[in-house]
Amino acid sequence: MTLQGRIERWLEAKVIDRETADRILRFEDEQPSASWVLYGISGLGVVVMLTGLISIIAANWDDISSTTKLVGYFFSLTVLGWLVVRRSGIPGVVRECLITAFGLYVLAGIGLVGQIYNLESDGYSAIFFWLTIILPIALLAENRLLSNLWFLGLALALSIWTFDFRGIDGFIDRTFISLGIPYFILGVGYGLGHLFPEKFARAGRLWSYAAILLFFAAIGNIAWATGNLHAHRIDLGSWPLVSWTGVACALLGVALRKIQPSKILTYAVCTTVASSALLILPPLIGEIGKHEIFGCALFIVAWSGAAAVAAAIHRRRLFDFSAMVIGIRFIVVYFEVFGSLAATGIGLILSGGVILGIAYMWHRYRGTVARAIQERV
Amino acid sequence: MKRVLIAVTLPILVLLGWAASLEFNQAIGAEVRLRVQGYDPRDLLAGHYIRYALKLDNACADHRSETCVCLEPEEGGVYHHSTWAGSCSERASSCKIFLRGSCAGWQFTAGVERFSIPEALAPVLQTVPGDSSVVLSITPAGSAQVVRFYVGEETVEQYAARKLAERRSE
Numbered sequence: 408m409t410l411q412g413r414i415e416r417w418l419e420a421k422v423i424d425r426e427t428a429d430r431i432l433r434f435e436d437e438q439p440s441a442s443w444v445l446y447g448i449s450g451l452g453v454v455v456m457l458t459g460l461i462s463i464i465a466a467n468w469d470d471i472s473s474t475t476k477l478v479g480y481f482f483s484l485t486v487l488g489w490l491v492v493r494r495s496g497i498p499g500v501v502r503e504c505l506i507t508a509f510g511l512y513v514l515a516g517i518g519l520v521g522q523i524y525n526l527e528s529d530g531y532s533a534i535f536f537w538l539t540i541i542l543p544i545a546l547l548a549e550n551r552l553l554s555n556l557w558f559l560g561l562a563l564a565l566s567i568w569t570f571d572f573r574g575i576d577g578f579i580d581r582t583f584i585s586l587g588i589p590y591f592i593l594g595v596g597y598g599l600g601h602l603f604p605e606k607f608a609r610a611g612r613l614w615s616y617a618a619i620l621l622f623f624a625a626i627g628n629i630a631w632a633t634g635n636l637h638a639h640r641i642d643l644g645s646w647p648l649v650s651w652t653g654v655a656c657a658l659l660g661v662a663l664r665k666i667q668p669s670k671i672l673t674y675a676v677c678t679t680v681a682s683s684a685l686l687i688l689p690p691l692i693g694e695i696g697k698h699e700i701f702g703c704a705l706f707i708v709a710w711s712g713a714a715a716v717a718a719a720i721h722r723r724r725l726f727d728f729s730a731m732v733i734g735i736r737f738i739v740v741y742f743e744v745f746g747s748l749a750a751t752g753i754g755l756i757l758s759g760g761v762i763l764g765i766a767y768m769w770h771r772y773r774g775t776v777a778r779a780i781q782e783r784v
Numbered sequence: 785m786k787r788v789l790i791a792v793t794l795p796i797l798v799l800l801g802w803a804a805s806l807e808f809n810q811a812i813g814a815e816v817r818l819r820v821q822g823y824d825p826r827d828l829l830a831g832h833y834i835r836y837a838l839k840l841d842n843a844c845a846d847h848r849s850e851t852c853v854c855l856e857p858e859e860g861g862v863y864h865h866s867t868w869a870g871s872c873s874e875r876a877s878s879c880k881i882f883l884r885g886s887c888a889g890w891q892f893t894a895g896v897e898r899f900s901i902p903e904a905l906a907p908v909l910q911t912v913p914g915d916s917s918v919v920l921s922i923t924p925a926g927s928a929q930v931v932r933f934y935v936g937e938e939t940v941e942q943y944a945a946r947k948l949a950e951r952r953s954e
Contacts, residue, residue: 525930
């Protein structure tokens, strides 16, 4: 709901008077802001232009010598950098477009140098290189685009690295390291979030939480699909400790946070992290085969996280969709586990009763719980 | 302002340093010519390129992950061939030019197995032509960069341009 809409509702409920409403509106009008539509469109324009530039570079202009290409690139990069510095003190769309363009132009340069010197590419090294050298400029951006692109690049590079494995042992090692990193970023995003620019820390929390939910949704589906295979144990070594360290970092970061982005979201994150941590206990994931319940639990944890986020940001349709997916999955797993219709029916009735009980308790005691949380926070 | 200046200068200097180091390695490296065979995918970040494998006999006979290959000119002096392959720590001091790489199974790779080609010439370079070779610049430390790609005695650009012209005239 827009601010105007909220103010009208408050006026109707006599929460505020007309004079207060006018003061609020005057105050908000005086705040410097740019339309998010303008930022979005400008960001799209920058990304499209830079993508076109990268494509032109990729076409390998053979008519221009390599020396000319390099000199032209570094000259134009320096000019763009100079414009960024000149405009850095004036907040607004132009500043953000220049910063985003600079960050993406650096990526184009990495591709150009790789092409000119015929460098072998494993896919993730170039991305990690780019992420490292543009991190300072990404921290200075006040738009969401570059922050989100940075974390998207990190997710992409980690995914490519994880699957660039040799043998099943290499895959397990890399998977646990890649799984630990989103937890670690979540911990830093909460515990040290006050030390980073707000947009960058928020993007980090968002991407890492999404990565955890996606990972467990995928693993849950895989476990469900392989549920009837003959069980065999995989030697996981000590690699789960990497993930567990990340989980501990995440819980510690949330507990010691000096920021409070959203109470509901924060508690949803805690619940997801804690329950996902229990589900990655080595004895459970070490045995592949008896996975209907395990797969269902992971799947429900992931979609519950999505439902919690939807509730926190007041997206009712997304919440309803997530609840529907959970409901369907719930019913399916009962049929798989119990087999017969009678046993499934009894199980579902009992579970439905528990769910209704939880809903009643939530309705009855939600205010009390919210006040208790408020006092504690 | 100072923070922005540092944030902007860092990537520029790092990229400049990186390009300069690659140019320096190429300048000081010994040039050798090796025969190749291969295939051709596409990379959005680097355009069209030819992928190939170096033809080095017995480079991975021991299946070591880290391998060095000694190179000496063949009779006739145009191409180089492998005279020894093994662990880099066991390389003889008489081996003046050597290529540092790794073995994945029987395949030796040294990070030089691709060469960028112009998009316009890609249609006639769907596969690596026979009698292909590459010129590598190899530093004293054994790391290499690809300098030129030959098909017979023509550079790949000359070969592809000739093939394109023949195709258009048909």
